[in-house]
Amino acid sequence: MNGLTAPPCCPPLTRREARREERREAILDVATQSFLEHGYAGTTMSGIAAALGGSKGTLWNYYASKELLFSDVLERATREFREQLSLALNPDEPVEVALHSFCSRYLERLTLPEGIALHRLVMGEVVRFPEVGRIFYERAPLGVQRLLSEFLDQAMERGDLRRADPFDAAQFLTALCMARSHVKMLAGVIPVLEASQAEADARAALEVFLRAYA
Template identity: 40%
Template sequence: MAERSFLDRGFADTSMSTIAAELGGSKTTLWSYFPSKDELFAAVLDSKIAHFQEELDGALIPTGGTEAALSRFGRILLRKIMAPSSLALHRLIVAEAERFPQLGRTFADRGPDRVRARLARYMSEEMEVGRLREGDAAIAARQFIALCQAGCYLDRLWRPGIVQGVDPDAEVAAAVRSFMAAWGPERP
């Protein structure tokens, strides 16, 4: 209910009173769980991200090698961020972050930063065993995520309602090929 309220009204126009009324409970009860609208928004983000984090962790298992793990990770990432509710949330954050900087920080801390950090840990492990070139794992993680998002995600984000003929699986496959060309192990 709170998520829907934020997405429908925006952060600025969503009030704790309105959410309490929609839930059919008292404002006092809602305030006892969430002392501020910021904390309620953070809880909404946490609920959306928890299962996603587990899926990403499961993708980064060594089965099939580095390319297979990155392919799994990329497909899960694109499926999540291209979901209509995720696109709506991203648009909301972009629209409101200038007026409410804590909103952008909360989103970044709980979403993209966690995803990048998890991928960077995996890449660091792959670098240590020689399956990826040595380098800054955080940069490698940012680059891989950017490659995954470069095509169909950005089209969908900025052109709502237009369904592109782009295949997200093909986008991820291209991202993995490009990434491995740059970060794959050096050939003898």
């Protein structure tokens, strides 16, 4: 192989590690359902342990607090989302094409029933539990805006976009994506977002953005 040594692969999980990981996933499944149905205040570690059929002590071996559990629930919920958006932001495509793909996928995920439910959960609990808002902001909006900011910075370096603060630009584009239908869905004015309307929202957001930065 031309004298090259293949990089070592990650060792497979032991049976014990695999069981522990399966248990953690089960905890996150139950916790996600509880947070969405009962809110942050209405979810208790005791209730989650009971739903899992184990002891509270066992649950605490995985998560020392409800705050840490909520953080992991959000991390799991947003990890795949960020990965999908990263693929959409392909630097080898024309900037307009990549940004349109980003806007479409961003809106699609935000307006899923679970996305709307999560947003309502956070907005309803943040006054009593400020940590809920902080965790949500760091895991969801901030993570996405940082990802988008890196892409915009590179596009500005290439001269594809006007040079400006890329993080500000990322905040503006994500806000434009949410400006029309997302607010109505949060308020219950419209129950679902039709594909044609989602496409119209994505194109409108990108058009306004490019007027400022192209």
